[in-house]
Amino acid sequence: MPSDAHGGEHSGALGEADGLVPNGVTVFDDTIPAVAKLDPDLLQALRRAASAAEHDGVTFYVNSGWRSKAYQNQLLRQAVATYGSANEAARWVATAATSPHVTGDAVDLGRSDATAWLSRHGADYGLCQIYRNEAWHYELRTSAIARGCPPMYADPTEDPRMQQ
Template identity: 75%
Template sequence: MTRTPPSAPPSATPSAIRATRTPPRRRVPRLLVVVLLVGLAVLAALLARRAAKSALSSAAPNPPDLHSEGPGPVGGADGVVPGGTTVFDGAVPAVANLDADLLDALRRAARAASGDGVVFQVNSGWRSPRYQNQLLREAVSTYGTAAEAARWVATAKTSPHVSGEAVDLGRSAATAWLSEHGAAYGLCRIYQNEPWHYELRTEAIDHGCPRRYADPTEDPRMRQ
């Protein structure tokens, strides 16, 4: 009996072979991965910087309003004081616009001091809000931060100069004289770091001047 040889399995066609192969994985280019990582790092740094800046801004009390109220440079009408001005120069706005009681006390004290050869020269008195804001801008530029500038210059909203209730006197002889005799006229130095800055405290006539603040940042009036 003749055996029929088994038939050979049909050969696979090329198209069938391709259909059974596992498609290769697509690899993400290494350069693209590096770019993505660098981008994420830069974004994280920017977000961290913004958060830190926001925290500093919220921590600083009373951020100053530095907008100017008008065009052009400030001048005498804003309270800029000409050289050699004294408390008797009533034609100078910085003197004329001081609180009447403060100016009266200054002039009475100045007459008494003149007997000792001391002159009350005014370096700064009343100031317009525009002038005060300019001084604050300059202080921020000088000291680097609004917080440090606040130790020396108040905002237009809180400054006693803008309300005419403060005077800055020149020459150490005048401030030395007031340190000894000022309380008798109700004239008191308010800040430890500003020996030139005087305000009227009528209660000082009977009780002496109040304790000085280290600087304006300790003054409750500056937190309004």
Template identity: 65%
Template sequence: MRTLLGVGMIALVVAIVAPLGYRSMQTPSGSTASPAPVTPSSAEAPEPAEPAESPQRKRSGPVGEADGVVPEGTTVFDDGVPAVAGLDAALRTALREAATDAAAYGIDIRVNSGWRSPAYQDRLLRDAIGKYGSEEEAARWVATAETSPHVSGDAVDLGESDATMWLAEHGAAYGLCPVYRNEPWHYELRTEAIGGRCPPMYADPTQDPRMQS
């Protein structure tokens, strides 16, 4: 009798405890860890490189006094004018000596053109080509920037007509010589002429060996 009662009590305990143990083994609802949310990367994407600036095209603007354009009434004593200041020093000295002596005879030597920048010389050559219709004909009057003695400061165009006439007679004493027969106003320094005579003139610049380089 006691044995049956004991077995019954054990069965009753098992019946009560078993469901509780089964429930404790289950994972509570919602306790399953959800995957960590994917967060955007904190590293910013590199910004595209800015395009390099295109090089500026060189443009030739208008030429002016700084390029050798001569204001009206300029004399060989006007150091403030680049066309005069840019002349070779020996040429400028000879011009001033001649101008001082010419003034005693009422002769006023003016500078119509002296030193020129390459840009100014190029401009004059383009104008001459337009005027004379071809490079060949223009070359009789205007040299290139690479060969022009104006660009190097070794030539000067003088006026007025009475001044060039006076220099044609007396210029050799100062080493000042006309170089081209078609340009009686174009003078250069020829020191070997001092005390003697100027060398023979070329018909025009195309006959000058210096223009062939």
């Protein structure tokens, strides 16, 4: 299947153009598609929070951000192989049709100091952990700035967005 400009299925090895993230990438690395293709509002909130966190000696490293459909499908296939069933894999990896990573609406941050910082301060920037089982996964919830983050789902299988 040929590659398309919108991140559809293709054959061959996946790379940075599909959303793979090299080591050491931060939320300020505009040359990396996984960062550059994040929703602009999410990216702006991440960068504001990261700038504040730097004052506490914390750097926001990106493990995953935007992903192509092909990359998301590969992650799902790997999760099914790892966890033994599609149902169990769904606790960790969404389909390409439902993943907020494919739309650029989610980021997975590396290093526990960044996620610990966000667990304390993320709501001030509208950045919320969505799933209890994924301390690294953050999405933008602008209402959190005034009201705090919404209650977390135990895992993606409880998220109505994943039921499509």
